[in-house]
Amino acid sequence: MTGFQYSAPVSVEEAVALLAVDGKARLLAGGTDLMVQMRSGRVAPSQVVDIKRIPGAIGIRQENGGFVIGAGTSCAALGEHAALCAAWPGVVEGANLIGSTQVQGRATMAGNLCNASPAADSVPALVAAGARCLVVGPQGQREIAVQDIPVTPGRNSLAPGEFVLELRLPARPAGASDAYLRAIPRTEMDIAVVGAGVNLVVAPDGTIIEAHVALGAVAPTVLLVKDAGAALVGSKLDDAALQRMEQAVSAACKPISDKRGTAEYRKSIAAVLARRTAKIAYQRAGERS
Amino acid sequence: MSKVYVSSVVNGDPVEFLCDADTSLLDALRDELGLTGAKEGCGTGDCGACSIMLDGRLVCSCLVLGPEAEGRQIDTIEGMAEGSELHPLQRQFLEHAALQCGFCTPGLLVASKALLERNPDPSETEIRFWLAGNLCRCTGYDKIIRAVQDAAAELRQERSVA
Ligand SMILES: Cc1cc2nc3c(=O)[nH]c(=O)nc-3n(C[C@H](O)[C@H](O)[C@H](O)COP(=O)(O)OP(=O)(O)OC[C@H]3O[C@@H](n4cnc5c(N)ncnc54)[C@H](O)[C@@H]3O)c2cc1C
Ligand code: FES
Ligand code: FES
Numbered sequence: 508m509t510g511f512q513y514s515a516p517v518s519v520e521e522a523v524a525l526l527a528v529d530g531k532a533r534l535l536a537g538g539t540d541l542m543v544q545m546r547s548g549r550v551a552p553s554q555v556v557d558i559k560r561i562p563g564a565i566g567i568r569q570e571n572g573g574f575v576i577g578a579g580t581s582c583a584a585l586g587e588h589a590a591l592c593a594a595w596p597g598v599v600e601g602a603n604l605i606g607s608t609q610v611q612g613r614a615t616m617a618g619n620l621c622n623a624s625p626a627a628d629s630v631p632a633l634v635a636a637g638a639r640c641l642v643v644g645p646q647g648q649r650e651i652a653v654q655d656i657p658v659t660p661g662r663n664s665l666a667p668g669e670f671v672l673e674l675r676l677p678a679r680p681a682g683a684s685d686a687y688l689r690a691i692p693r694t695e696m697d698i699a700v701v702g703a704g705v706n707l708v709v710a711p712d713g714t715i716i717e718a719h720v721a722l723g724a725v726a727p728t729v730l731l732v733k734d735a736g737a738a739l740v741g742s743k744l745d746d747a748a749l750q751r752m753e754q755a756v757s758a759a760c761k762p763i764s765d766k767r768g769t770a771e772y773r774k775s776i777a778a779v780l781a782r783r784t785a786k787i788a789y790q791r792a793g794e795r796s
Numbered sequence: 797m798s799k800v801y802v803s804s805v806v807n808g809d810p811v812e813f814l815c816d817a818d819t820s821l822l823d824a825l826r827d828e829l830g831l832t833g834a835k836e837g838c839g840t841g842d843c844g845a846c847s848i849m850l851d852g853r854l855v856c857s858c859l860v861l862g863p864e865a866e867g868r869q870i871d872t873i874e875g876m877a878e879g880s881e882l883h884p885l886q887r888q889f890l891e892h893a894a895l896q897c898g899f900c901t902p903g904l905l906v907a908s909k910a911l912l913e914r915n916p917d918p919s920e921t922e923i924r925f926w927l928a929g930n931l932c933r934c935t936g937y938d939k940i941i942r943a944v945q946d947a948a949a950e951l952r953q954e955r956s957v958a
Contacts, residue, residue, distance in 0.1 A: 510816065510818055511817055511818055513800060513818075513863045515863070515864070515866070535861070535864075537859075538859050538860065539841055542820070542841075542860075543840045543859070546839055555817070555818075555861070557863075557864060559864075606929065607930075608854055608910070608911075608926050608928070608929055609841065609854050609929045610841055610859075610929060612850070612853040612854050613855050613856075613859060613860070
């Protein structure tokens with residue numbers, strides 16, 4: 508790592524000013540990507556701005572029936588929040604797949620999102636959930652959809668000086684639940700070959716009234732596959748609906764071939780994984796109606 | 797480049813040190829405070845040899861910046877034994893020969909202790925998942941798992957007697 512200035516501002520304004528100093532300032536959340544990137548020399552920031560001391564940057568609060576998650580909140584803390592786990596089990600299981608226990612103690616979902624890896628494990632479930640980001644910056648604040656953050660692998664859409672202060676999950680109706688599954692060559696500590704997040708709202712008679720399907724690692728950024736969600740709406744997750752969803756998933760995938768899997772493999776695994784994930788989300792939703 | 801002044805509490809004692817902004821907490825502990833129990837196996841968060849507790853959370857100290865420790869509570873392997881009395885985990889690691897070269901051992905002990913504090917009776921699967929970020933190239937893990945199970949049983953016993 509090469510010399511940089513470290514600061515830990517205690518207000519949003521101060522953090523924005525520090526991050527806007529030059530194009531080479533970097534925000535530090537859990538550091539589980541940034542520290543590795545600095546060490547390898549891939550990034551050499553002029554400033555490292557630690558946001559974790561900004562009041563509200565760490566913590567989970569319930570607001571208008573939904574949840575507001577501070578950008579500095581560790582994935583481990585998400586898994587310890589009973590109400591969040593009950594309402595958004597898929598979001599939490601995505602976050603809790605990131606790395607080891609040690610990595611969990613520091614890694615954040617906002618960092619996972621802003622780092623913009625196509626295989627980021629917490630992002631598909633966040634996208635399926637319709638989560639939004641509170642972005643703060645020199646121009647004030649704005650709210651954008653989670654999927655508008657990643658642009659290409661390793662690049663996000665934030666302007667200089669801007670950062671994500673909060674992730675916001677919407678209120679949950681009865682009969683709603685979600686799930687996330689990933690396929691990896693090992694059982695732990697690996698990068699997703701495919702990830703699938705499914706978020707469903709199910710009527711008391713078992714009919715799906717809302718469905719969102721998002722995929723990771725099968726395109727340069729996470730994909731929200733509208734046709735896959737639409738294929739499930741109106742069904743009771745029968746085989747015909749699942750097959751239509753699988754076709755939509757395979758058609759939407761634009762994967763690469765690499766050492767973890769060929770493009771062909773990823774396409775077929777994506778369909779299988781989306782099916783399994785949908786079944787879990789459906790069962791969970793049934794338990795909450 | 798001017799040094800950063802950091803004050804924190806390490807193993808219950810207030811400490812102060814100076815470090816460069818880009819020093820990892822692992823290097824600060826080892827080089828500034830002389831606490832060489834935590835080791836650098838990889839420097840990239842993969843091996844867990846650098847495991848410490850930061851404000852009660854298990855983390856890789858190689859992925860923390862030294863200056864981040866300002867005002868924080870740090871617990872390392874050096875604080876595990878009480879004087880010359882080994883912690884049950886340390887004793888069981890010795891009894892089970894759960895170490896050979898010992899490079900991974902401080903990290904495994906710190907991580908295992910963190911597990912038993914939240915879950916006094918973990919299943920084998922729970923132990924294996926919790927410790928998945930602690931790599932050991934010598935033992936093949938089985939002895940480590942058994943040592944953790946026996947230490948857990950011992951601690952449960954102690955607690956029920958107390
Ligand atoms: C051993 C190991 C295993 C891992 N396994 C996985 C895995 O299984 N799945 C997975 O998806 N990832 C994995 N990762 C990657 C990493 O842990 C995650 O991407 C993590 O969520 C990053 O969060 P962070 O808070 O540590 O980010 P940081 O490292 O602090 O930041 C990452 C990047 O995002 C920027 N950033 C962070 N927060 C914000 C914000 N609020 N606003 C704007 N920009 C921001 C930073 O400037 C930096 O460029 C692993 C990493 C390690 C070291
Ligand atoms: S040295 Fe920190 S995880 Fe390997
Ligand atoms: S005892 Fe040698 S690495 Fe574990």
